[in-house]
Amino acid sequence: MIQVDNLSKAFNNVTVLHDISVTFEKGKTNLIIGRSGSGKTVFMKCLVGLHEVNAGNILYDNRNFVKMDFRERKQIRREIGMLFQGSALFDSLTVEENVMFPLNMFSAMSPAEKRARVNTCLNRVNLADVNKLYPGELSGGMKKRVAIARAIVENPRYLFCDEPNSGLDPMTSLVIDDLISEITHEYDITTVINTHDMNSVMEIGEKVIFIHEGNKEWEGTREEILDTGNKNLDDFVFASNLAKKIKSLSR
Amino acid sequence: MNFFSTFGRYVVLLSRVFAKPEKPKIYLQQTIREMESLGLNSVGIVIIISIFIGAVITLQTRYNLESSWIPLYLIGLTARDTLLLEFSSTMVGLILAGKVGSNIASEIGTMRITEQIDALEMMGINSASYLILPKIIATMVFNPFLTLISMFVGLVGGWMAVILTGALPSSDYVFGIQYLFVPFYITYALVKTVVYAFIITSVSAFYGYNVQGGALEVGRASTRGVVYSSILILLADLVLTQLMLA
Ligand SMILES: Nc1ncnc2c1ncn2[C@@H]1O[C@H](COP(=O)(O)OP(=O)(O)O)[C@@H](O)[C@H]1O
Ligand SMILES: [Mg+2]
Numbered sequence: 001m002i003q004v005d006n007l008s009k010a011f012n013n014v015t016v017l018h019d020i021s022v023t024f025e026k027g028k029t030n031l032i033i034g035r036s037g038s039g040k041t042v043f044m045k046c047l048v049g050l051h052e053v054n055a056g057n058i059l060y061d062n063r064n065f066v067k068m069d070f071r072e073r074k075q076i077r078r079e080i081g082m083l084f085q086g087s088a089l090f091d092s093l094t095v096e097e098n099v100m101f102p103l104n105m106f107s108a109m110s111p112a113e114k115r116a117r118v119n120t121c122l123n124r125v126n127l128a129d130v131n132k133l134y135p136g137e138l139s140g141g142m143k144k145r146v147a148i149a150r151a152i153v154e155n156p157r158y159l160f161c162d163e164p165n166s167g168l169d170p171m172t173s174l175v176i177d178d179l180i181s182e183i184t185h186e187y188d189i190t191t192v193i194n195t196h197d198m199n200s201v202m203e204i205g206e207k208v209i210f211i212h213e214g215n216k217e218w219e220g221t222r223e224e225i226l227d228t229g230n231k232n233l234d235d236f237v238f239a240s241n242l243a244k245k246i247k248s249l250s251r
Numbered sequence: 252m253n254f255f256s257t258f259g260r261y262v263v264l265l266s267r268v269f270a271k272p273e274k275p276k277i278y279l280q281q282t283i284r285e286m287e288s289l290g291l292n293s294v295g296i297v298i299i300i301s302i303f304i305g306a307v308i309t310l311q312t313r314y315n316l317e318s319s320w321i322p323l324y325l326i327g328l329t330a331r332d333t334l335l336l337e338f339s340s341t342m343v344g345l346i347l348a349g350k351v352g353s354n355i356a357s358e359i360g361t362m363r364i365t366e367q368i369d370a371l372e373m374m375g376i377n378s379a380s381y382l383i384l385p386k387i388i389a390t391m392v393f394n395p396f397l398t399l400i401s402m403f404v405g406l407v408g409g410w411m412a413v414i415l416t417g418a419l420p421s422s423d424y425v426f427g428i429q430y431l432f433v434p435f436y437i438t439y440a441l442v443k444t445v446v447y448a449f450i451i452t453s454v455s456a457f458y459g460y461n462v463q464g465g466a467l468e469v470g471r472a473s474t475r476g477v478v479y480s481s482i483l484i485l486l487a488d489l490v491l492t493q494l495m496l497a
Binding site for chain 1: 273274277361365366367369370372373374375376
């Protein structure tokens with residue numbers, strides 16, 4: 001469980017996040033939704049310390065990340081897996097080397113154990129026979145899978161995904177969403193996902209937070225999201241003509 | 252003001268670069284990789300340029316010293332000292348600033364904008380040290396060999412020019428390049444080379460590491476890395492010359 005209390009973040013006196021409080025639950029997919037530029041990425045990077053917050057606390061199972069020094073934070077980060085928007089695979093390394101990278105840096109495993117662990121993770125994301133390929137030789141969806149495999153290779157307790165569907169077609173998006181959701185339940189991970197994709201919300205959103213211009217405007221479940229009375233959220237949820245049409249039909 | 256804040260950030264980055272490495276063995280592997288990509292891959296260009304410049308210096312000196320009372324072996328001596336004192340260290344340094352500097356700045360800059368650096372940090376790795384330290388060490392160790400190669404090849408280039416054009420007897424040239432040889436000039440050139448290697452790598456890495464934005468900014472960072480390391484090389488040349496030769 002991750003608890004965020006009154007988090008604020010500004011860049012050069014421009015406030016990007018206003019006083020956000022939220023709890024992300026263990027073993028669930030927690031979705032942060034909002035328009036492009038609403039502050040989702042900044043929020044996620046604040047949670048993991050890639051940005052320093054201006055105010056607020058972040059509790060990782062009651063351990064306050066904000067108050068920690070460099071060393072203690074590093075320890076927490078070892079419990080975090082992160083999936084970046086563009087996958088952020090290392091271009092100069094093969095798929096296998098990418099996934100093995102965290103193990104090479106930190107684990108005391110033997111080379112055979114490492115290889116076995118890498119293959120387990122690649123199998124888990126349904127990738128086979130790509131071990132020796134370079135990221136440049138993979139499709140967008142495959143890159144995402146490799147990045148997921150790398151994120152889970154050290155058995156994280158927390159998983160952060162920034163726009164896991166960006167750049168993917170709707171079918172592949174579903175596959176990636178389901179994969180993240182399955183992994184979350186299988187390993188009982190606290191998963192936080194940034195997205196602006198309503199399909200993801202309806203597919204895997206167990207807990208949903210709506211951010212608008214840096215403010216948390218709503219939180220609830222995907223069942224409740226269609227009928228909130230929040231104007232900004234309605235604009236977001238029913239952005240497409242298709243959605244508007246369906247809504248008007250259901251009235 | 253801007254200069255001091257940039258310099259301050261450069262120093263802060265260096266202090267992270269020189270933090271104690273987490274896994275020395277992995278750093279060693281990286282350093283060897285970088286020697287190959289930054290050093291070995293520059294041997295070709297250094298050889299080509301040095302051969303031609305050695306030849307041109309020799310011919311120019313010859314045609315500028317037409318008067319008969321100047322002994323011809325002085326042409327070999329002049330070519331040698333030009334190579335040893337300035338060309339094989341500073342000119343080669345400037346060429347490497349262009350080749351290696353832009354390579355480093357764009358590689359690290361691309362890693363920044365594609366969040367690969369964030370990914371390293373998230374794994375608990377000191378990205379500054381992991382990415383930059385092996386490059387600094389690799390170039391500081393390898394570039395002196397480039398300088399030595401340049402000196403040797405430059406002298407050979409001069410000799411080939413002498414033979415091909417018959418501008419002077421090759422025996423005069425060969426005598427000249429050995430005459431009044433000052434071994435300290437080589438030390439001086441190698442010291443300069445090591446300092447330049449540090450400048451090129453750390454300055455261009457600094458501009459790459461601090462990229463914000465997209466491909467355009469990576470291009471800009473790469474240009475800045477080359478320009479500022481070139482200027483700093485020339486400044487260092489002046490300072491080291493005064494310190495070592497005065
Ligand atoms: N490093 C930064 N410096 C200044 N402003 C930033 C920085 N990163 C993001 N912002 C601003 O913060 C706001 C939120 O951005 P972001 O979190 O990337 O949005 P999104 O919800 O699309 O992920 C944007 O207005 C953006 O311009
Ligand atoms: Mg974003």
